[in-house]
Amino acid sequence: MRELKIRKPALPHDQQPIVLAGMNARALREQRFGWALVFPSVFIILALILYPVVYNIYLSFFEFKLTGDNIFVGLRNYLGVITDSEFHLAVRATLVYVVFSTVGTTLLGLGVALVMNKKFPLRSFVRSLILLPYVAPVISVVFSWQFIFDPVNGIFMDVFHNKLGLFAERFSLIGSPDTAIWVAILFGIWKNFPFTYLMILSRLQAIDETLYEAAEVDGASGWQKFKSITLPEVYFVVSALILLRVIWNFNKFEEVYLLTSNVKVLSVYTYLKAFTGTMDLGQGSTLAVLQFVILIGFILFYVKKVLKW
Amino acid sequence: MVKKKNPLKSFGFFLLVLAIVAFSIFPFVQMLSLSLKYQWDWGNPSLIPRKINLEAYKELLNIGQDLKNVPESVLTLLEETPELTSQQRAAILAKYQSTGEVFPFLRYFGNSLLLSLSAALFSVCLAIFGAYSFSRLRYRGRSVIQRGVLFVYMFGGILLLIPLYRLFASMGLLSTPTGTFFGLLVVYMVQTLPVSLYMLGNYFRTVPFSLEEAAMLEGASRMGIIMKIIIPLSASAIATVYIYSFMIAWNEYLFASVFLKNYKMLYTLPIGLKTLFVSKNAIWDRIMSASMLTAVPVMALFMSIQNKITGGMAAGGVKE
Structure with a gap:
């Protein structure tokens, strides 16, 4: 097979080096304007994101109620959590x-993308149908x-x-928690594979047809x-999607908590700890x-061992 | 290139497509089917109801519910006393309605709609300018901002929930309904802002710079360029991002459940539905029709501009 050569495009405008010395008036104006535009977002x-995260770290050393004073307790919250066997179960x-839902979502997304990249009748209709799980609200x-x-009326048992x-x-x-987690994983795969599929498909469509012909x-x-x-062409998008999926599924709350109260992943466990029962906000x-x-x-770990960046 | 078609292979391919579609839409079919079934029909595994039951939909949409719970005696009494003003009549009838049992679907729907529409609007407006700034303009600190936006992806809702709840509560924001609503709006805007910034930033880079250069030579200002070139050319991407943000807000449960705990009037659809499900009014046809009515607006919205959206998403990868 012929070796494939990839052209290195010239640096786009926004990636050209910034010349600081001898900056002309236009560049200075551009700098000021740039900051003004981005300032509200930043x-x-x-x-509302960075400060609360820092404040949360601060709060984790205190015992506190919704309003009123914070009482400093040092590492007591940490000790309480780490020695809690329910915490270990939640981590597991x-x-x-995360592992199974990410693998499942990625494999199914890749497979469906390959199928949808072929031509067949009604393709555009089918393509929009299979996006529905991703589009529909979780609660619905x-x-x-x-x-x-x-167990009584469901089609699965039937x-x-x-x-x-x-x-x-x-x-x-x-x-039961043992089987419910697999339903939650299947649900997660069903809900999220369309996103993976769509992203991989748009990359597949950008592959030069002549490569296949050659x-x-x-x-x-x-x-x-x-x-x-195919694989080298989609490698980057797939690894980026996996990384994103790991992050998203790790923090997943709705898709687990609303489906079943029997799967206590970390987000759910934290929520229950902080907002139900004794409302232990400190440990939360x-x-x-x-x-x-x-x-x-x-x-x-993923970036080092799996992606080897 | 002409290929020979193997009929067995095409049949297998057809089955594969069918399986993918069935897997994707089966829960929706199940939902629709159950929402139309009578209770005695639930155990029937067939997806086609033996008899169509529209009661649940009527109840949720408040169609023909006015006189449903009113006792016969009261109705005759009202008929026999024409001297009552219409206000008095309404007051008497109101006693028999909304005993707190019926699920106020339309109110929750309105709350959800107002929150999602405005949060997405604010988020996209801010993101257009922010994304243009860090994708096009050159200044110190730009790459920090660009990477920072990505970094924010790692913070899950639960990490922000406790500190924001505590902050808003100590500011007194959560002690009034308006304040709570505003707080939730701000939270939704913040949650969708990084995604909007990131997606729009990626898209703006694909708009050819030569267009802007030409406009600048003709004396257009940067602001003019954003308004007259960037926004029109990115309309499909902006719509995509708007819908995406709308969906994030429409789906949100975590913050809503904590913030709105004491304000039943402000419930959004996700908490409303969850509350209905654990209440004694939970019956499958009511839950399923409420689910349908929650899903349909979003799905219809998506379908109507679906070509633009997928086109917009794909274009980000195709264009140079």
Whole structure:
């Protein structure tokens, strides 16, 4: 097969080096204008995202109620959380959820993108149909999923118990934490694969057709074409999508909590700790800090070992 | 290039497409089917209701509900006393309505709509200027901002929830309904702002700079360029980002459930539905029709501009 050469495009305007010395009046004006335009966004993000994050770290060393004074307790919140066996379970559930839902979403997204890249009748209609899971609000689809797995009336038990006889009796798959997490993972895959598929598809469509034609002239098989042309072309977008999916699924709350109360991933555990029962806001903020630390660790591991950046 | 078609292969491909579509839309079909079924029909695994039941939809949309719960005796009494003013009549009837049992779908719908529309609007307006700034203009600190926006992706809602709740509460914002509504609006705007900035920034880079140069030679100002070149050329991307932000706000449950706990009047659809589901009024047809009515506006909105959206998303990757 011929070697593929990739042209290096000239640096676009916005990436050309900034010349600071001898800056002319226009550049100075541009600089000032640039800051003025971006300032509102930056200010809002600093005030309402970065500051709260820092404030949350501060709060994690205090015992506090919604209003009133903060009482400094040192590391007591941290000790309380780390020695809590429910916390360990939550970490494990989160890791299982993140790994399997990310792998599933990515593989299904890639597969569907490859299928949708072929021409067939009604393609554009089919393409928009399969975006629906991603578009629909979480709250509007969780109840339908719960009904599907409902032990009495649900279609899942009807098929697997009555028709196929795989299970000896009807039971609630969402009812116990052991099985509910797999329903949550399947739900996560169903909900999010369209995004992955769409992003990969738009990259697939940008691949130069002549590459495939040249490969066919050289007698390459379908698998060889996939491995030598498609995969390298989508490699970057897929790894970026995986990274994003890991981050998003790690912080996922709605898609788990609204589907089932039996899967306590970290976000759900923190929410329950801080806003139900005794409303332990101090331990809640500690949990949020620890969750963030674990996520950063996960990302560093992924970037170093998996992406080898 | 002409290819021979293997009929077995095309049939397999057809099955594959069918399986993908079935997997994607089955829960929606199930939802629609159940929302139209009577209770005695729930155990029937067939997706086609034996008899169509529209009661749940009527109840949610408040169609023909005026006299439903009013006892016969009161109705005759009202008929026999024509001297009552219409206000008095309404007051008597009101006693029998909204005993707190019926799910005030339209109110929740309105709350959700107002919040999502305005949060997305503010977010996109800010993002247009911010994204133009860091994707086109050159200044010190620009790359920090650009990367910072990406960094914000890592903060989940739960990390911001406790500190923001505490901050807003100590500012006294959460003690009035208006303040709470405003607080939630600000939260939604902030949550969608990084995504908007990032997506628009990516798109603006694909707009050819030569167009701007030409306009500048003719004496257009930077602001004029944004208004007359960037915004019209990026209309589809801006629409995409707007819808995306709208959907984030429309779906949001976490902050709404904490902030609005004490203000039932302000409930958005997600908390309203969740509350309905755990209440004693939870019956499948009501829940499913409420689900349908929550999903349909977003899906219709999406479908109507779907070509533009996917086109806009794809264009980001295709154009140079």
